[in-house]
Amino acid sequence: MSRETRSTCPYCGVGCGVLLRADGAGGLSVRGDPDHPANRGRLCSKGAALAETVGHAGRLTAPLVDGRPTDWDAALDLVADRFRDTIARHGPDSVGFYVSGQLLTEDYYVANKLMKGFIGSANIDTNSRLCMASTVAGHRRAFGTDTVPGTYEDLEEADLVVLVGSNLAWCHPVLHQRLLAARQARGTRIVVIDPRRTASCDQADLHLALSPGADVAVFNRLLAAIADAGAVDADFAQNVEGLDHAIAAARAEGMDTGIPEETLREFCRMWIATPRVVTIFSQGVNQSSSGADKVNAILNCHLATGRIGRPGMGPFSVTGQPNAMGGREVGGLANMLACHLDLEDPAHRQAVQDFWDAPRMADRPGLKAVEMFRAAAEGQIKALWIIHTNPAATMPDAENVRRAIAGCDFVVVSDVTGATDTARLAHVLLPAAAWAEKDGTVTNSDRTISRQRAVLAAPGQSRPDWWMLAQVARRMGFAGFDHDGPAQIFREYARLSGVAAGFGRDFDISGLARADYDTLQPRRWPVAPGRSGGRFFADGRFFHPGGKARMLPVTARAPAAPASGDLPFRLNTGRIRDQWHTMTRSGLSPRLSSHLPEPFVDIHPADAAAQGIAHADLVRLHSPTGRAILRARITDAVRPGQLFAPIHWTGETAPSARIDTLIPAVTDPISGQPESKAAVVGMRRFDAAWYGFAVSDRAFRPDHAYWAIARTAAGYRAEIAGSAPVDDWEAEARRIFGPAGDAVSFCDPARGTARLALFRDGRLASALFVARRPVAVMRDHLAGLPGGDGTDVLTGLPPIGRPDPGPMLCSCFGVGVNSIVTAIEDGGLTSVEAVGESLQAGTNCGSCRPEIAQLLARQATRCAAE
Numbered sequence: 001m002s003r004e005t006r007s008t009c010p011y012c013g014v015g016c017g018v019l020l021r022a023d024g025a026g027g028l029s030v031r032g033d034p035d036h037p038a039n040r041g042r043l044c045s046k047g048a049a050l051a052e053t054v055g056h057a058g059r060l061t062a063p064l065v066d067g068r069p070t071d072w073d074a075a076l077d078l079v080a081d082r083f084r085d086t087i088a089r090h091g092p093d094s095v096g097f098y099v100s101g102q103l104l105t106e107d108y109y110v111a112n113k114l115m116k117g118f119i120g121s122a123n124i125d126t127n128s129r130l131c132m133a134s135t136v137a138g139h140r141r142a143f144g145t146d147t148v149p150g151t152y153e154d155l156e157e158a159d160l161v162v163l164v165g166s167n168l169a170w171c172h173p174v175l176h177q178r179l180l181a182a183r184q185a186r187g188t189r190i191v192v193i194d195p196r197r198t199a200s201c202d203q204a205d206l207h208l209a210l211s212p213g214a215d216v217a218v219f220n221r222l223l224a225a226i227a228d229a230g231a232v233d234a235d236f237a238q239n240v241e242g243l244d245h246a247i248a249a250a251r252a253e254g255m256d257t258g259i260p261e262e263t264l265r266e267f268c269r270m271w272i273a274t275p276r277v278v279t280i281f282s283q284g285v286n287q288s289s290s291g292a293d294k295v296n297a298i299l300n301c302h303l304a305t306g307r308i309g310r311p312g313m314g315p316f317s318v319t320g321q322p323n324a325m326g327g328r329e330v331g332g333l334a335n336m337l338a339c340h341l342d343l344e345d346p347a348h349r350q351a352v353q354d355f356w357d358a359p360r361m362a363d364r365p366g367l368k369a370v371e372m373f374r375a376a377a378e379g380q381i382k383a384l385w386i387i388h389t390n391p392a393a394t395m396p397d398a399e400n401v402r403r404a405i406a407g408c409d410f411v412v413v414s415d416v417t418g419a420t421d422t423a424r425l426a427h428v429l430l431p432a433a434a435w436a437e438k439d440g441t442v443t444n445s446d447r448t449i450s451r452q453r454a455v456l457a458a459p460g461q462s463r464p465d466w467w468m469l470a471q472v473a474r475r476m477g478f479a480g481f482d483h484d485g486p487a488q489i490f491r492e493y494a495r496l497s498g499v500a501a502g503f504g505r506d507f508d509i510s511g512l513a514r515a516d517y518d519t520l521q522p523r524r525w526p527v528a529p530g531r532s533g534g535r536f537f538a539d540g541r542f543f544h545p546g547g548k549a550r551m552l553p554v555t556a557r558a559p560a561a562p563a564s565g566d567l568p569f570r571l572n573t574g575r576i577r578d579q580w581h582t583m584t585r586s587g588l589s590p591r592l593s594s595h596l597p598e599p600f601v602d603i604h605p606a607d608a609a610a611q612g613i614a615h616a617d618l619v620r621l622h623s624p625t626g627r628a629i630l631r632a633r634i635t636d637a638v639r640p641g642q643l644f645a646p647i648h649w650t651g652e653t654a655p656s657a658r659i660d661t662l663i664p665a666v667t668d669p670i671s672g673q674p675e676s677k678a679a680v681v682g683m684r685r686f687d688a689a690w691y692g693f694a695v696s697d698r699a700f701r702p703d704h705a706y707w708a709i710a711r712t713a714a715g716y717r718a719e720i721a722g723s724a725p726v727d728d729w730e731a732e733a734r735r736i737f738g739p740a741g742d743a744v745s746f747c748d749p750a751r752g753t754a755r756l757a758l759f760r761d762g763r764l765a766s767a768l769f770v771a772r773r774p775v776a777v778m779r780d781h782l783a784g785l786p787g788g789d790g791t792d793v794l795t796g797l798p799p800i801g802r803p804d805p806g807p808m809l810c811s812c813f814g815v816g817v818n819s820i821v822t823a824i825e826d827g828g829l830t831s832v833e834a835v836g837e838s839l840q841a842g843t844n845c846g847s848c849r850p851e852i853a854q855l856l857a858r859q860a861t862r863c864a865a866e
């Protein structure tokens with residue numbers, strides 16, 4: 001058997017180490033790396049299912065020009081020619097790169113160098129604009145650089161951890177487990193500040209369900225309370241400018257937080273009384289029209305108390321994507337240079353220009369993401385290269401972004417698959433080598449740099465992203481792009497960081513410039529002679545001229561779009577446990593796809609009742625920018641007047657559920673980050689003529705008013721709803737599923753029901769169940785039938801004695817909700833541990849433990865009510 005290779009998980013910013021073993025047939029086994037400092041062997045459900053997402057099915061294997069396969073020379077020459085030509089005719093600012101926090105550092109470095117040093121424009125921006133830009137702006141305003149002061153160990157050494165706009169349990173699960181383990185060991189208290197009740201609230205001592213956008217008001221309340229309690233650290237305040245102004249602004253804060261007064265006071269008391277406090281923040285903070293101010297409101301409280309950069313203390317922005325941090329370091333944002341140098345500082349520019357031997361340095365910030373697509377729509381950007389991201393699905397006002405891309409003169413997309421909303425619009429589609437097929441480095445949330453390593457062959461002609469970028473640069477006639485591989489790029493980058501450190505910058509990995517890339521161990525930066533990977537700022541030295549930190553006076557602002565009569569609901573958006581963004585990879589795993597197989601919107605019971613919406617109904621949302629149809633989930637996890645919908649579904653998987661079509665392109669004036677969590681929408685029940693559930697052994701694409709398709713072990717499953725009545729269900733089924741042989745059906749036109757199965761070579765190919773209301777069939781049972789003999793499929797029920805396991809809750813051991821509820825009821829189980837002993841559920845990655853706890857709680861309330 002082959003050796004295991006150390007690599008890093010390609011999903012979230014926790015940056016867990018993995019051990020990979022190729023099976024020699026294109027497959028892979030994956031386990032947590034016990035020696036990686038981020039996870040010490042743990043993985044979450046997504047990491048544990050990585051093996052199900054590799055492989056060549058659905059992959060792009062050759063460059064495509066206007067949809068036709070070609071070779072690299074033809075494709076790269078075309079890209080270089082068109083970019084050179086556009087620049088010659090319309091200037092460097094007529095082209096743009098839109099890249100990704102999922103790129104490896106080496107890819108990112110080459111893209112940034114090409115655009116900012118050689119094309120001579122700063123029109124390179126990244127999906128990190130939708131993700132980390134407010135934090136970057138807040139850090140720079142307070143610290144003088146974009147520095148994350150703390151380390152993961154701080155979560156374990158803290159006595160109080162505050163999660164602000166972070167659903168850590170689902171989005172950074174391994175970090176959350178480290179936190180829960182610390183809570184077990186030392187009784188760490190946890191506070192969640194989030195408008196809705198999330199899985200992260202399950203083990204929290206306090207949940208502050210603030211009004212959407214009210215974070216500045218909450219932290220201003222805290223800062224005022226700190227001042228009133230005499231809790232300002234006078235010694236540390238010597239290193240801080242603006243203390244008095246910030247406190248005055250905090251005292252003058254007038255916005256209502258929506259949090260009961262006593263709860264808010266309790267929070268302030270806890271925070272002030274607990275020196276070892278870590279405030280974790282994420283997209284509930286960043287994705288806001290006041291995102292940068294929210295960040296500074298949090299930083300103010302830590303600066304005022306000197307609780308920063310010491311064990312168990314500090315503000316902690318957790319990064320979303322695996323290399324969000326690396327992208328910030330290389331300067332992937334349109335307003336940054338490289339290695340935390342400033343684009344607008346002539347000395348910094350000169351130093352980088354000299355180092356790159358660059359002909360034409362950009363000297364002013366380029367277009368930020370929203371501006372870039374707007375410029376494309378207006379014809380100012382005439383050539384666009386989109387790499388490792390899917391903006392037609394994930395940018396705000398996504399329908400207009402889609403139109404902008406479709407209307408742009410020349411669009412290049414690099415992806416691993418052609419089946420994305422964005423890739424379908426490309427003139428040139430370039431096949432990228434995927435995770436586990438390429439080498440590079442990533443930096444996680446606590447500044448730890450880790451290697452990703454190749455263990456599988458890339459299919460067909462697919463190649464790493466850095467290679468495509470360097471090839472285009474060379475073909476455009478630029479010197480300085482003759483790297484022979486990622487190791488060489490990394491060394492160049494490490495040397496440049498030494499130059500940056502000469503300007504007194506934080507980021508310095510010059511100590512790695514001569515390290516052996518092949519055996520590089522995870523290292524937290526800085527790594528340089530005399531400096532190594534600890535915390536920042538405990539010494540009170542910051543990176544502004546003069547060396548002091550700055551506290552900013554900030555005042556809360558409500559979300560930009562005001563709710564109104566026609567648009568009374570505030571739409572919050574975010575992530576679910578087992579899917580990654582637009583699902584191009586996590587959606588390939590049947591296990592991950594069975595947790596929540598359909599797009600939904602969470603509605604408070606009072607709002608649902610007022611609108612006559614019942615559980616499992618479909619609802620239509622509308623906003624000034626778009627419309628969507630989603631499945632209703634009625635729950636008091638959201639407050640009245642608020643809705644929550646996940647971001648993951650696209651034109652490929654559920655075209656009526658592209659949530660970003662509803663989100664206006666409103667941004668924070670400081671950071672340019674869109675307000676992705678506070679659109680205003682109207683809502684109505686959507687009454688379809690019929691509702692269907694389908695399973696099939698092959699992929700299919702319905703074309704009805706609503707459909708959502710998901711992967712299963714036996715093929716695919718889909719929810720469908722149509723607005724036009726259907727006369728001949730057998731013909732309709734053949735249209736939906738494609739060619740098959742015999743059909744068996746029961747149709748009852750009077751009752752509007754149909755049950756129908758199609759067979760191919762004696763095996764069940766597809767089945768469709770239709771009713772006038774959402775159909776009641778055992779979905780998880782049916783999902784397993786395609787490819788089998790199909791006996792009794794039309795009953796829609798499992799045989800007596802084989803219960804339907806229900807939707808998958810524990811992805812690791814394949815345990816469904818029904819099985820867990822039955823075990824709780826029949827076995828009288830009362831704890832998550834007992835469920836684990838009985839069914840194994842929750843005993844591996846632990847991602848489902850909060851949901852098991854909820855089932856237990858629900859059961860306990862039921863018993864109490866009986």
Ligand SMILES: Nc1nc2c(c(=O)[nH]1)N[C@H]1C(S)=C(S)[C@@H](COP(=O)(O)OP(=O)(O)OC[C@H]3O[C@@H](n4cnc5c(=O)[nH]c(N)nc54)[C@H](O)[C@@H]3O)O[C@H]1N2
Pocket residue numbers: 012013131164165166167168170171172193194195196198210211212213214215282283284285288319320321572573574575576577578579580581677
């Ligand atoms: N399973 C999974 N994990 C992921 C990802 C994924 O796609 N799937 N993506 C990764 C990426 S790129 C990122 S950026 C991170 C994101 O990680 P998180 O930021 O934790 O995730 P979100 O669900 O986007 O949003 C977090 C919370 O913000 C809350 N919120 C909304 N408005 C407000 C507000 O005004 N104030 C406050 N305080 N809270 C508010 C939402 O209710 C939500 O629970 O996750 C990473 N991890």
Ligand SMILES: Nc1nc2c(c(=O)[nH]1)N[C@H]1C(S)=C(S)[C@@H](COP(=O)(O)OP(=O)(O)OC[C@H]3O[C@@H](n4cnc5c(=O)[nH]c(N)nc54)[C@H](O)[C@@H]3O)O[C@H]1N2
Pocket residue numbers: 100101102127128130131132283287320321387388389390391393394395396414415416417420432433434435465573574575580581582583584585647659660663676677
């Ligand atoms: N409403 C709303 N919108 C949001 C958010 C929200 O919370 N609410 N969150 C925002 C945030 S924080 C983020 S980070 C974005 C994420 O949004 P995106 O970055 O647009 O989403 P992904 O699905 O991660 O897109 C990655 C693409 O890269 C492709 N890919 C995979 N591997 C490779 C590779 O090795 N090379 C190349 N070239 N391509 C590859 C994948 O197939 C996929 O098409 O969404 C943002 N949009």
Ligand code: SF4
Pocket residue numbers: 009010011012013014015016039042043044045046047048172173174175
């Ligand atoms: S927490 Fe999960 S998704 Fe994030 S890096 Fe670790 S295994 Fe991957």
Ligand SMILES: [Mo]
Pocket residue numbers: 130131132320321
């Ligand atoms: Mo993100």
